[in-house]
Structure formats: C-alpha cells, structure tokens
Amino acid sequence: MFEWSETDVMIRDAVRTFVDKEVRPHLDALDSGEMTPYPIIRKLFGEFGIDAVAGEAIEKSLAKEQAKAEAVAAGEPAPEKKSSGGSPFAGQESMMAVLIGELSGVCMGLVTAMGVSIGLGATTIMSRGTLAQKQRWLADIVTMRKVAAWAITEPDSGSDAFGGMKSYVRRDGDDYILNGQKTFITNGPFADVVVVYAKLDEGDGADKRDRKVLTFVLDAGMEGFTQGKPFKKMGLHSSPTGELFFDGVRLGRDRLLGETEEHRGGDGRDSARSSFTAERIGVGFMALGIINECHRLCLEYAKSRKLWGQEIGRFQLVQLKLAKMEVARINVQNMVFNVLERGRAGKPPSLAEASAIKLYASEAATEVAMEAVQLFGGNGYMTEYRVEQLARDAKSLMIYAGSNEIQVTHIAKGLLAQ
Known part of the structure; x- marks a missing residue:
C-alpha cells in the first residue's frame, strides 16, 4: 500500500x-x-x-x-x-x-x-x-x-504498571473485595463501565510484585466506587482524565473477566500487553493526523504571510521547516500503510515493533507541531491560530500509552530476544 x-x-x-x-x-x-x-x-x-x-x-x-x-x-x-x-x-x-x-x-x-x-x-x-x-x-x-474506561495506571506505578500496582482484591466467599486507586484514567470521570486491573492478595505473604493480576468490570455508581473530577492538563483538554477510588467494592465472580482466576489467555498482564500493542499503533495514526494538519496550516501560512515584501515561504529557513515536515509526514504515513498491509496479511506488528512506531511517530509529531508554532511566530503562540493546541496535544503522545523512555526498553528487549 x-x-x-x-x-x-x-x-x-x-x-x-x-x-x-x-x-x-x-x-x-x-x-x-x-x-x-x-x-x-x-x-x-x-x-x-x-x-x-x-x-x-x-x-x-x-x-x-x-x-x-x-x-x-x-x-x-x-x-x-x-x-x-x-x-x-x-x-x-x-x-x-x-x-x-x-x-x-x-x-x-x-x-x-x-x-x-x-x-x-x-x-x-x-x-x-x-x-x-x-x-x-x-x-x-x-x-x-x-462510555468505557480502562484502568491500570496508579499514582506510584506509571511505567512500572504491574510491579508497582497497589490496587488489590481479596476473596470473600464467592466474591472479591476491591481496594485501591487509579490515576490518569481517560474517560474516568464520566465512564459508565470501567475495566480495572488489580493484584490478587491471597494473604500468603507473597512478594507483591509477583502476585497474580486479575481483570474486573465495574459499573458506575457501585457502592465504594468513586470517580474523581477531570484533571486540568497541559493538552488533550477535550479528553476527560481523572482518578478512580475503590473502597471495599464488592465484586461478584460475574465481574471477573473470564469468570476464572486461571484464564486461558494468562493473567491480566497478558491482556494488558496485547492492549499496549494496539494502543501504541494507534499513536502512529494520531501522530499522522497532527502532522498532516500542521503541514497544511504551515503551507497556507507560508504562502499568505508576507515580510519584507514577499511571502515567508520564499525564505530558506522557512523552507527547511516545511521540508522536514514533509519528510516526517512521508515516514509516519508509510508506517501507517505498513501496519494496515500487515493487518490484512494476518501479520500484525509485535509489541516491540508497535513501540518503535509509537516512539518515532510521537517524536515526529511533537517536533512538527513545535516547528509549526515557530513558523507562525507570535501568531503561533495565540490560541486563535490553533497550532498551539496541536503542539500541546502532540506532546501527550510522547507520554500516552507508556512514556517514550519505556518504549526504548521494549524495542531493545525485542531485538535482544531474537
């Protein structure tokens, strides 16, 4: 393609x-x-x-x-x-x-x-x-x-999503009791349904980092389940993000995904890793959208804005910015095309490959958006021209779906495992 x-x-x-x-x-x-x-x-x-x-x-x-x-x-x-x-x-x-x-x-x-x-x-x-x-x-x-939310991140875990996880469930007869807290949860403040990952505490003194991770589905309004107000963020203002609090939430086995602790697909870690792959590929798609819009806006501005009696698009430093944007657009678009073709062939990217796409595309989108602000000059710093919003939103892609630093680790692990 x-x-x-x-x-x-x-x-x-x-x-x-x-x-x-x-x-x-x-x-x-x-x-x-x-x-x-x-x-x-x-x-x-x-x-x-x-x-x-x-x-x-x-x-x-x-x-x-x-x-x-x-x-x-x-x-x-x-x-x-x-x-x-x-x-x-x-x-x-x-x-x-x-x-x-x-x-x-x-x-x-x-x-x-x-x-x-x-x-x-x-x-x-x-x-x-x-x-x-x-x-x-x-x-x-x-x-x-x-609206659904997907809750794995916690205040003390971040990129160490599983090892640092403190939210836990304990068995109580046929039910489970959930306690803990999640943060930076997209849709969290308004979600009707929430998929929650929590450690199983069997009271055996086992190392908390190694405990089994179970996945549950909660509905808004359940006793002991509180959804916090939306956070104020640098960007992505149109996407509500917040905290979730669990204080003795009683969960029947019907809310445990698969209704068994011994799921055929492994514990919650395995389903989360699969989701990480899809999420990171999605970052490539979003990055392409940011780059395309910045590219379009900058071309229009370079042709219409005049300084010293000529369009700024005639200046070589402006042309350099436009050229680099075009290179980024081609590269990220080709990554997207490659993902689509591999999907049709039944050979989707691995986690390491998805991490590579996320790492490159998010950095490219952020650089393009920041250069767009610079190309617009003072106007670029004003909300009226929209490139400042694109720059704020683009930066989130370097943190969203796992920080770019952790992507490096996943890429390297994939290479070293070959």
Whole structure:
C-alpha cells in the first residue's frame, strides 16, 4: 500500500465535512471542558453508520458464539467460528485509520476518548470475557451508548504498571473485595463501565510484585466506587482524565473477566500487553493526523504571510521547516500503510515493533507541531491560530500509552530476544 484507496479518500472527504460542521465550531468549548466529547462522537457514529456496523458485528459474533456453546452442550460438533481479532471493527482498519487521522488533526481528545472506550475497554471484554459478559456490556460500548474506561495506571506505578500496582482484591466467599486507586484514567470521570486491573492478595505473604493480576468490570455508581473530577492538563483538554477510588467494592465472580482466576489467555498482564500493542499503533495514526494538519496550516501560512515584501515561504529557513515536515509526514504515513498491509496479511506488528512506531511517530509529531508554532511566530503562540493546541496535544503522545523512555526498553528487549 503506497496511497489511500478511492474509498479511503471518499471517507476522508466525508469526515472532513463532518469535522468542519460539527467539531471546529465547538473547539473552544471542548478545549475549556465546557463540552464533553461524547455527544460529538455519538453524532459521528450515527451519521456514518459506525454504531450500526459495530452493533451488527457484535450481534453476529455473539450469535455464533452462542451457537457454538449450545452445540457443545448438546454433544454436537461445534460450528467453525472465524476469529474477529478481538475487535468489533475487524476488517475496517483502513476506515478507522482515516477517521482517527482526520479527527486527531483537529481535536485529538475525541480520538482518545473514543479509542480508550472501544479500543481498550470493549476489546478487553471481547478478548477475555465469557459469552454472558460480552452480552452484558459490549453492545452498549461499541455503539457509544455507554462510555468505557480502562484502568491500570496508579499514582506510584506509571511505567512500572504491574510491579508497582497497589490496587488489590481479596476473596470473600464467592466474591472479591476491591481496594485501591487509579490515576490518569481517560474517560474516568464520566465512564459508565470501567475495566480495572488489580493484584490478587491471597494473604500468603507473597512478594507483591509477583502476585497474580486479575481483570474486573465495574459499573458506575457501585457502592465504594468513586470517580474523581477531570484533571486540568497541559493538552488533550477535550479528553476527560481523572482518578478512580475503590473502597471495599464488592465484586461478584460475574465481574471477573473470564469468570476464572486461571484464564486461558494468562493473567491480566497478558491482556494488558496485547492492549499496549494496539494502543501504541494507534499513536502512529494520531501522530499522522497532527502532522498532516500542521503541514497544511504551515503551507497556507507560508504562502499568505508576507515580510519584507514577499511571502515567508520564499525564505530558506522557512523552507527547511516545511521540508522536514514533509519528510516526517512521508515516514509516519508509510508506517501507517505498513501496519494496515500487515493487518490484512494476518501479520500484525509485535509489541516491540508497535513501540518503535509509537516512539518515532510521537517524536515526529511533537517536533512538527513545535516547528509549526515557530513558523507562525507570535501568531503561533495565540490560541486563535490553533497550532498551539496541536503542539500541546502532540506532546501527550510522547507520554500516552507508556512514556517514550519505556518504549526504548521494549524495542531493545525485542531485538535482544531474537
């Protein structure tokens, strides 16, 4: 793949029309927190039929799973079931890449809110949940009728997500009691459903770093579960982020994903690592959106802004900035194309490769956005020209989905393991 298909371009143009009509007029309200991203996301899903496509995909997938379970219970041969890849948008990756890129270039917080809800929340339930759990939560999440959060980060853990995890559950009869705290949780303040990772404390004095990690699904309003107010952040203002507090939350086994501590796919660490891969690939898609928008704005400005009687695009130092932006755009776009092609071939990137994409793309997007501010000069420092918002949002990509420093570790481990 070396360019977008005709269908991709049609989708891109349609998304741009939607963005101009439904997103740009509300940027100030979104950036101030006066308006949450969810009504716009739901309108997007409705206008493009994304909610219908996702809902139908989930319905078909669960119907096949139900038929298989019934056949097994009756002692009959189970019908073959093609894997969905754990995503309600399997087979629609190109469309989603276009959608993510176009939205990210204008309001990346919309993408973050949507991506965490579906790409992390729903996908984790899809890949690890029982049929009953999928039927209980998935349809509402993938259609954005309900918002999901994915809670792993804690105040004292950060990049040491598992080793430093202090949130824990203890068995109490057939139930579990959850205590602890999570922070920097996207959608946390407003989530209807929350996927939570916690250590199992068996009271045996085992090293806390090595304890089993279990994954639970909570609903807003449960006794002992408190959702904090949105944080004030440097960027990504349109994506609500906050703390979650668990004080003796009683959880039945029906809320333990897989309903067993011995999950066939390993403990919670394994599902989280799989999510890390998808999340880091998504950073590449978002970075491309930031770069494309900065590239467009800078070209327009270089052609229209005049100094000393000529367009600033005639100055070599401005041309150098534009040239470097173009190199970054080509490189990150090629990374995105490579991911899409590998997905179609059934050979998605490994965690190490996803970390490499995240590392390069996030640094490229941040550099391009900061250079865009510089190219605009004093105007670039003003909110009116929007490049300052893009710079603030781009910087989050170097921290989001694991800091870039930890990406280096994952890349090196992957290389040394070969």
